[in-house]
Amino acid sequence: MKTGVPREKPPFEAQESTMHIYRKHPAEDENKEIIITGDLNCNILEQNKSLPTSKLVDLIDICQLQQHIQCPTRITSTTASLLDVILTYYGDDKILDTGVIHLGISDHSLVYLCRKLSIPKAPPKTVFTRHYKNYNVNQFNNDLSEVFSLPLDSAILTDPNALWNDFKNKFLSVADKHAPIRQRRVKSEYKPWLTNEIKQMSYRRDYLKKQSIKLRSAYYDKAYKRCKNKLNNLIKETKQEYFRDKLSNAKNSKESWRTINELLNKKPKTSEVKELDINGQLITDDDKIADAFNQYFSTIGSTLSDKITGNCTDPMNFVTPLDGSIFNFTSITLQETIDALNEIKTKKSPGLDETTKANLFADDTSLSCEGFSPYEIEIKLNKDIENVHRWLTANKLSLNMKKSEFMIIGSRRRLASIENSPVLTLGGNNIKRVYQKSH
Numbered sequence: 001m002k003t004g005v006p007r008e009k010p011p012f013e014a015q016e017s018t019m020h021i022y023r024k025h026p027a028e029d030e031n032k033e034i035i036i037t038g039d040l041n042c043n044i045l046e047q048n049k050s051l052p053t054s055k056l057v058d059l060i061d062i063c064q065l066q067q068h069i070q071c072p073t074r075i076t077s078t079t080a081s082l083l084d085v086i087l088t089y090y091g092d093d094k095i096l097d098t099g100v101i102h103l104g105i106s107d108h109s110l111v112y113l114c115r116k117l118s119i120p121k122a123p124p125k126t127v128f129t130r131h132y133k134n135y136n137v138n139q140f141n142n143d144l145s146e147v148f149s150l151p152l153d154s155a156i157l158t159d160p161n162a163l164w165n166d167f168k169n170k171f172l173s174v175a176d177k178h179a180p181i182r183q184r185r186v187k188s189e190y191k192p193w194l195t196n197e198i199k200q201m202s203y204r205r206d207y208l209k210k211q212s213i214k215l216r217s218a219y220y221d222k223a224y225k226r227c228k229n230k231l232n233n234l235i236k237e238t239k240q241e242y243f244r245d246k247l248s249n250a251k252n253s254k255e256s257w258r259t260i261n262e263l264l265n266k267k268p269k270t271s272e273v274k275e276l277d278i279n280g281q282l283i284t285d286d287d288k289i290a291d292a293f294n295q296y297f298s299t300i301g302s303t304l305s306d307k308i309t310g311n312c313t314d315p316m317n318f319v320t321p322l323d324g325s326i327f328n329f330t331s332i333t334l335q336e337t338i339d340a341l342n343e344i345k346t347k348k349s350p351g352l353d354e355t356t357k358a359n360l361f362a363d364d365t366s367l368s369c370e371g372f373s374p375y376e377i378e379i380k381l382n383k384d385i386e387n388v389h390r391w392l393t394a395n396k397l398s399l400n401m402k403k404s405e406f407m408i409i410g411s412r413r414r415l416a417s418i419e420n421s422p423v424l425t426l427g428g429n430n431i432k433r434v435y436q437k438s439h
Contacts, residue, residue: 034065034089039108043081045072065089068098073109075102077218084111102213104205104228109213125186130179140178147174193235193242201231374408378422381406385426399426405434 042053044067049057060067065087072080086098096114103110147170156162208224211217243263250256261267276283276292283289367384371377392399406424408415424431 034087035113036065036087037085037111037113039084041083043083044069044085045080045082060087063089068095068113069100069111071100073100073111074107075109075213075216076107077212077216077221084108086111086113088113102210104202104209104224107225126183127186128181128183130175131182132179135179140174143174143177144171193239195238198231198234198238201227201234205231374418374420374422377408378424381422381424385424385431389426401426401429401431404431406431407434407436 040056042050042056044053044057046053059065066089068086068088069082069084072082073084074081088095094116096116098113099111101110101112152163152166156166205224205227208220208227212220212224243259246259247256250259273289274284276289278292283292367381367388369377369380369384371380388399404426406422408418408422421433
C-alpha cells in the first residue's frame with residue numbers, strides 16, 4: 001500500500017498539485033493500493049468549477065480513483081467548501097466508513113477513512129504500582145517495629161544471605177499489607193505539562209468549533225479563534241515552564257540530555273547489524289555475525305596484551321611506599337548504613353518492592369533450534385538452557401523467569417498437530433510457552 005499526503009498549496013499552484021499526483025502514481029502499475037489524502041485547495045462542491053478543480057476531477061476519473069469525502073471540510077459563517085479529500089484506488093467493499101469530524105485544532109475539519117484490515121489487536125500495556133489510598137505511616141512503622149522485634153533463628157545469624165532474605169520477606173509482608181500491589185492499564189503516554197486548565201480549554205475550543213459549524217454564526221467563529229489562539233499560547237508557556245524547571249533541577253548531564261531528548265521528541269534508536277566485513281570477507285549469516293562479535297569481544301584483552309612489548313620493569317617501582325601505614329578493615333556502623341540507603345535513588349532501586357525494575361541485568365538473549373518433532377526440539381533446547389544455567393551459576397547471576405518464554409514457529413497445520421508441548425526447564429522452574437510475541 002502506498003500513501004501520499006500532499007501539502008496545502010495556494011490557489012495558483014492547484015493545477016501543479018494535480019499534475020504532481022499523476023506523476024507520483026507508480027503504484028497503479030504495480031497493482032498496489034493507493035491512498036491520497038490532504039488539502040488540494042480545490043473546492044469539489046462548487047457548481048461552476050474553476051479550471052484547477054475541473055482538472056482535478058478529470059484526473060480522478062482518468063486514474064480511476066474514488067473520492068470518499070462528500071461533506072464540506074472548511075465552514076465559515078459565509079462559505080462551505082470541500083477542500084480536504086481522500087482518494088483511493090480500491091472499491092467500496094474494503095471501506096467501512098468515511099466522514100468528517102469537526103475539531104478545534106484547525107479551521108479545516110478532520111477527514112477520516114476506515115478500511116478493513118486484519119491486524120491483530122495489541123495487548124494493553126499494564127504496569128504494577130503500590131496503592132497508597134489507605135496507607136498510614138504510623139501504623140506502618142508500628143508493624144515494622146513489631147515484626148523486627150521478634151528474635152531471629154540462631155541458624156541464620158552467621159549467613160548473610162539468610163539474614164537478607166529474612167529481612168526482605170518481613171519488610172515485604174508489611175508493605176503488601178499497607179500498600180498492596182495493584183495492576184492497572186496505561187492508556188496513553190503521560191504528559192506532565194498537560195494540566196487540567198489546558199484540558200478544560202481544549203474542551204471549550206472544540207465546543208465553540210462545533211457551535212460555529214452548527215449555527216453558521218460569526219460570533220461563535222470569532223470566539224473559537226480567540227479560544228484556539230489562547231490555548232496555543234497557554235500550551236507553549238506551560239511547556240516552557242515545565243522544561244525550564246526540569247533542566248534547572250537536573251543533577252547531572254544524563255538527566256539534562258534526557259530532558260532535551262524529551263523536548264525534541266527524540267527517541268532512542270537501535271540499528272540492526274545485517275553484515276560484517278572481516279578481513280575483506282563479507283558475512284551476512286546471523287549466526288556467523290554473532291560468532292564474530294563473540295570472538296572479537298572475548299579476545300580483545302589478549303589481543304591487546306600481545307601487542308604490548310615486553311617490559312622487565314618492576315611495577316612496584318611506580319608505587320610510593322608509606323612508612324608506618326597499615327591497611328585495616330573497619331566495622332560499618334548503623335548510621336553509615338542508613339546514610340548509604342538514603343542516598344540510593346528511587347529510579348535505581350533493584351526491585352525489592354516487586355514494582356520497580358532491577359538495575360542489574362545482562363541482556364535479553366534468544367536461543368533457537370530446529371527439529372522434526374517437539375521431542376527433538378525439547379532435547380536440543382534443554383541442553384542449551386542447561387549450559388546457560390551453569391554459566392549463570394558460575395558467574396553468580398540469575399535469570400528473570402517472568403520474562404523467560406519460548407515459542408514454536410511453524411505452519412498452522414504442523415502447530416495444530418502438536419499434542420504434547422515441549423517442557424523446558426531452567427533450575428527446576430518451567431519456562432512458559434507463548435503463541436505470539438511483539439517487540
